[in-house]
Amino acid sequence: MLRIEGLTAEVDGKEILKGIDLEVPTGEVHAIMGPNGSGKSTLSYVLAGRDGYEVTGGTATFDGVDLLGKAPEERAALGVFLAFQYPVELPGVGNANFLRTALNAVRRGRGESELDAMQFLKVARARMKELSMPEDMLKRGVNVGFSGGEKKRNEVLQMALLAPKLAILDETDSGLDIDALKIASDGVNALRGPDFSALVITHYQRLLTYIVPDRVHVLMAGRIVRSGGKELALELEASGYGAPQAA
Amino acid sequence: MSQVVHTGAEGFLHRYEGLKDRLPGARLPWLAALRAKAAESFRAQGFPTRRVEAWHYTDLRQVTQASFDEALTLVQDDIVLPKAHTANRVVFVDGRLRSDLSSWPTMATVASQIGRIEGRVMLPEEPMAALNTMLFEDGMLLNIPAGTDAGVLEILSIASASARPTAFHLRHIVRLHEGAKLTVLEVNQGPAATRYLHNPVWQVEVGEGASFTHARLQQEGALAFQLGSIYATVAAGGTYDNFTLNAGGRLVRNEIHATLTGTGATCHMNGAQLLSDGQHADTTTFLDHAAPGCASRQTYKTVLTGKSRGVFQGKILVRQAAQQTDGYQMNQALLLSPDAEMDSKPQLEIYADDVKCSHGATVGELDADQLFYLRARGIDEATARSMLVRAFLQEAVEGIADETLRDALESAVEGWWEHQGDRHS
Numbered sequence A: 001m002l003r004i005e006g007l008t009a010e011v012d013g014k015e016i017l018k019g020i021d022l023e024v025p026t027g028e029v030h031a032i033m034g035p036n037g038s039g040k041s042t043l044s045y046v047l048a049g050r051d052g053y054e055v056t057g058g059t060a061t062f063d064g065v066d067l068l069g070k071a072p073e074e075r076a077a078l079g080v081f082l083a084f085q086y087p088v089e090l091p092g093v094g095n096a097n098f099l100r101t102a103l104n105a106v107r108r109g110r111g112e113s114e115l116d117a118m119q120f121l122k123v124a125r126a127r128m129k130e131l132s133m134p135e136d137m138l139k140r141g142v143n144v145g146f147s148g149g150e151k152k153r154n155e156v157l158q159m160a161l162l163a164p165k166l167a168i169l170d171e172t173d174s175g176l177d178i179d180a181l182k183i184a185s186d187g188v189n190a191l192r193g194p195d196f197s198a199l200v201i202t203h204y205q206r207l208l209t210y211i212v213p214d215r216v217h218v219l220m221a222g223r224i225v226r227s228g229g230k231e232l233a234l235e236l237e238a239s240g241y242g243a244p245q246a247a
Numbered sequence B: 001m002s003q004v005v006h007t008g009a010e011g012f013l014h015r016y017e018g019l020k021d022r023l024p025g026a027r028l029p030w031l032a033a034l035r036a037k038a039a040e041s042f043r044a045q046g047f048p049t050r051r052v053e054a055w056h057y058t059d060l061r062q063v064t065q066a067s068f069d070e071a072l073t074l075v076q077d078d079i080v081l082p083k084a085h086t087a088n089r090v091v092f093v094d095g096r097l098r099s100d101l102s103s104w105p106t107m108a109t110v111a112s113q114i115g116r117i118e119g120r121v122m123l124p125e126e127p128m129a130a131l132n133t134m135l136f137e138d139g140m141l142l143n144i145p146a147g148t149d150a151g152v153l154e155i156l157s158i159a160s161a162s163a164r165p166t167a168f169h170l171r172h173i174v175r176l177h178e179g180a181k182l183t184v185l186e187v188n189q190g191p192a193a194t195r196y197l198h199n200p201v202w203q204v205e206v207g208e209g210a211s212f213t214h215a216r217l218q219q220e221g222a223l224a225f226q227l228g229s230i231y232a233t234v235a236a237g238g239t240y241d242n243f244t245l246n247a248g249g250r251l252v253r254n255e256i257h258a259t260l261t262g263t264g265a266t267c268h269m270n271g272a273q274l275l276s277d278g279q280h281a282d283t284t285t286f287l288d289h290a291a292p293g294c295a296s297r298q299t300y301k302t303v304l305t306g307k308s309r310g311v312f313q314g315k316i317l318v319r320q321a322a323q324q325t326d327g328y329q330m331n332q333a334l335l336l337s338p339d340a341e342m343d344s345k346p347q348l349e350i351y352a353d354d355v356k357c358s359h360g361a362t363v364g365e366l367d368a369d370q371l372f373y374l375r376a377r378g379i380d381e382a383t384a385r386s387m388l389v390r391a392f393l394q395e396a397v398e399g400i401a402d403e404t405l406r407d408a409l410e411s412a413v414e415g416w417w418e419h420q421g422d423r424h425s
């Protein structure tokens, strides 16, 4: 279970998260919606451990383990995965090498054996097929020259390979065409189960018809201002976020 | 009574005076005359100081304040050679051929058969080349007949351990006749605790349609000075492909002069400099486009850790006759430490009007977003950094088609990086 209490954080001296309280019980999928600039990506970066995002108060634990004091790779080893809103290009780093290095790092952390190049290729090819990704994407530099949608698919591929316990999807739907949205959602749904939870950040109700959330939260100006069931997304779609309300 | 210690240029001139009757080929009038001329040139110029424009960023005082001895002529049998990369390898120890440790293809001649090089030894005007001409004892003469593919040859220069600083000056002469092909892997190594000066000069002549691939692994000992120069000419349709990995040595200069003399000649000069605390490495290139329709490509990457200093100077000269020149030069540095320093000086001098010439230089640190992306995928920081450093070097290395060369380079890069791990984490 992901438990966030009173979390405040600043970037470049500017307070962005102003006291977040949020619980995602194991096995559940929660959605976060909210206007541009409200702090959704900031929350995801703070949970993943990005430098420059300074936590000034509160706690965040995953299965009882404090996340905030840990290095990004340690969080990944605990099973936390962030699908980036803006995936990073790594020229000169081959996608296959990147994916295998990541997978083996996470497998080591789980006490599993490492995969050699052949074993890895077999697994990667199977996942890529499920995601309708052309195999030559393995040969290219990580995200280099990928279209916006291809980058997002590459994020979903990484998630599928690393099989996290907690996936934070930051606008993974943005930039995906209709078919890809369906395929990516299937990728998330395939992981769903009693040991998997997810925090799905999105602007669009459409995604939530594919990945049906257990709860929907509204983040505005650094705070969760509303929470509800999946129907809240429909309501927001119809009426917008409106004027900021008191929490 | 104390012995007079000769340092700097005077030390080498003194040595030349004492040795000139015993240097290889001393009885050949043409060579004796050439050496005398070289001595005159070196005497007039001395070691370059920072006041000389081409040496502005590289201070040779460490070299000129030391006093160097001849390497002992004793055959040292305890020398440990690194593993050979190719079937044929020619080994020079302290600048002298060790035929007992070497094997070479039939078309290669060793220059200590000094009579064979008559008419082939040139005297460049630069002082380090003059010093080499004055004192060289040995080197390769590679004369590849027209239309012959001579395959891959490794040339190893290794310094032996010595209590006193030593100096040696290899002179290699390579000539590829029309349509010939040759690949050389040049490896330079030496013991970590010996101070020595290695001052090699390569003369390279690539004939029409010929192709010479020349990869250099500069892995001299940690106290060593290497001041090397290459003088290459490329005739019509010919290709000179140089890749230099500067990883060893304390003070290193890799100076390359290439002149494209015939229509459609091509020159690639790529390289990587991997520098650790206390090292200084300088890559200086002169690309002379003297004929029309020639292409040149230069990509140099420098990675610096600790208190190290890197220099890149690259001049592209496009003469009036050299229409339709296609020239490109890129020089990038990655600073992994706040104490490291990189100086870059690209220079274009263009006298033709129909040319395509570009150059660029960047100096930066590892990208924080890229590092975070890798770490967020579970990759530990040290591995993530190493992946990004290799990625940075990739572009300079990827042009190397020959697998032997590529493997040799990649393991050298790996070795360097692992050594960094010992120092930092």
Ligand SMILES: Nc1ncnc2c1ncn2[C@@H]1O[C@H](COP(=O)(O)OP(=O)(O)OP(=O)(O)O)[C@@H](O)[C@H]1O
Pocket (backbone or CB within 6 Å): A011, A012, A014, A016, A034, A035, A036, A037, A038, A039, A040, A041, A042, A043, A085
């Ligand atoms: N380095 C920074 N300095 C100052 N403000 C910053 C910095 N980085 C982010 N911010 C601000 O933090 C706020 C929250 O940004 P964040 O990216 O978390 O929003 P978001 O909810 O993800 O928005 P979107 O829906 O557009 O993705 C924004 O107002 C943004 O301008």
Ligand SMILES: [Mg+2]
Pocket (backbone or CB within 6 Å): A040, A041, A042, A085, A170, A171
């Ligand atoms: Mg965002």
